[in-house]
Amino acid sequence: MGVIDFIINNILTQAAITIALIAMLGLVLQRKSAGSVLTGTFKTLLGFQVLSAGSAIIVSSLTYFGKIFQHAFHLNGVVPSIEAINGQAMNTLGLGNEIAFTFLGIFIVNILIARFSPWKYIFLTGQALLWMATMTVVGGKLAGLSSFVTVLLGSIIGGIFAVAMPAVAQPFVRKITGNDAIALGHFCTIGYMVEAGAAYVFGEHGENKHSVEDIKLPKSMEFLQDTYLSVAVIMVPLYMITAAFAGPKWAGTETTNYIMNAFMQGIQFVVGVYVLLAGVRLLLGEIVPAFRGIAMKLVPNAKPALDCPVLFPYAPNSVILGFITTTIGTVLGMFLMPVFGLAVILPGMLTNFFAGGTAGIFGNVVGGRRGAIIGGVIHGLFITLLPALLVTALTGLGFVNASATDSDTIVAALMYAWILAPILKAV
Numbered sequence: 001m002g003v004i005d006f007i008i009n010n011i012l013t014q015a016a017i018t019i020a021l022i023a024m025l026g027l028v029l030q031r032k033s034a035g036s037v038l039t040g041t042f043k044t045l046l047g048f049q050v051l052s053a054g055s056a057i058i059v060s061s062l063t064y065f066g067k068i069f070q071h072a073f074h075l076n077g078v079v080p081s082i083e084a085i086n087g088q089a090m091n092t093l094g095l096g097n098e099i100a101f102t103f104l105g106i107f108i109v110n111i112l113i114a115r116f117s118p119w120k121y122i123f124l125t126g127q128a129l130l131w132m133a134t135m136t137v138v139g140g141k142l143a144g145l146s147s148f149v150t151v152l153l154g155s156i157i158g159g160i161f162a163v164a165m166p167a168v169a170q171p172f173v174r175k176i177t178g179n180d181a182i183a184l185g186h187f188c189t190i191g192y193m194v195e196a197g198a199a200y201v202f203g204e205h206g207e208n209k210h211s212v213e214d215i216k217l218p219k220s221m222e223f224l225q226d227t228y229l230s231v232a233v234i235m236v237p238l239y240m241i242t243a244a245f246a247g248p249k250w251a252g253t254e255t256t257n258y259i260m261n262a263f264m265q266g267i268q269f270v271v272g273v274y275v276l277l278a279g280v281r282l283l284l285g286e287i288v289p290a291f292r293g294i295a296m297k298l299v300p301n302a303k304p305a306l307d308c309p310v311l312f313p314y315a316p317n318s319v320i321l322g323f324i325t326t327t328i329g330t331v332l333g334m335f336l337m338p339v340f341g342l343a344v345i346l347p348g349m350l351t352n353f354f355a356g357g358t359a360g361i362f363g364n365v366v367g368g369r370r371g372a373i374i375g376g377v378i379h380g381l382f383i384t385l386l387p388a389l390l391v392t393a394l395t396g397l398g399f400v401n402a403s404a405t406d407s408d409t410i411v412a413a414l415m416y417a418w419i420l421a422p423i424l425k426a427v
Helices: 002-012 015-029 034-072 082-091 096-116 126-143 147-177 189-202 219-225 227-246 258-297 308-314 316-340 349-395 407-426
Strands: 121-123 303-306
Touching: 015 034, 015 258, 034 227, 034 258, 034 308, 034 349, 082 096, 082 126, 096 121, 096 126, 096 147, 121 147, 126 147, 126 349, 126 407, 147 189, 147 303, 147 308, 147 349, 147 407, 189 349, 189 407, 227 258, 227 316, 258 303, 258 308, 308 316, 308 349, 316 349, 349 407
Parallel strands: 121 303
Antiparallel strands: none
């Protein structure tokens, strides 16, 4: 057990180490020289760490924005947090061992399915696998399963999700990237499919389709074609206006004026985007060639399923539009859910940016500008509805005003609550 705990806690849950080791394996299988193996492994590790550093800057900035957003508009309700669910499940409910074994089981099932089925996707977003393990174990607890059955069933369900979600998203990823080299490994994929479906129904098609990325600007505004300047022009005023409504108590610091603090936080957001995209470019430059060794030797035609920021460089305008429209949808959902007797779910800015931004890319590639806009709002409503439904299911386990993010993990938990548990009770 100690060895397994060490592997899970120090390797498999450390996404940078996992991806670097997989890159090293791919290079070794291609019989590259020792120098090439070392260089490729280190650059893969470095690229992922740069990507993670950019994400951390964005998370810090958006955490500030989420706080002032709530106080600016006097919002009260449940803030979905998969991290909180994981902490309570492991510490309060004592499910740490089940979650650890399920995490490892999901990874093994993923490899087996990829090896022996047409779904050739290796899910490499370790943190997302941990969240799936958490939600399937919580689901097993909801259904009243034994620990052994909980781990076994969670491993199978999670492993299927780990290959099925990249497979479902791949036709869209292929259009976005222009090739088939990488896949999307992010458990918000059902939400992306909702946006893509809405974009198909309400969006533009054929000659009438206009991409968000092809917006023509007058010469005086051509500087906005620079990705980082266009992000700054939108996000910095958004931060400052929200801070003005929140006031100095929530938006400022002891030493900095609250409007200036909001300005600098907005700039930090842009810095985070810059660092993140630099990490993505470095990571893709190494992991894709290294992965050919895995594809040739272990899992023929395997594709690495990577976290959602890998798609951001392909459609940066769509990312920002997706963030804004998804946020609008979550705000609307916050007011609509109580009308139907559900919990008030507050907008989560981290989910709105990472999941909403990725969904915006899907909406744009399917239905152009109109598809991205309408689809983004519908996506926001959808990712507010799912956590609201989960609140009710989790209440029976002692989770008070708690819910999760990531649409795929919520759907997995609701499968236990709505399908498996009633069947077991009937039997």
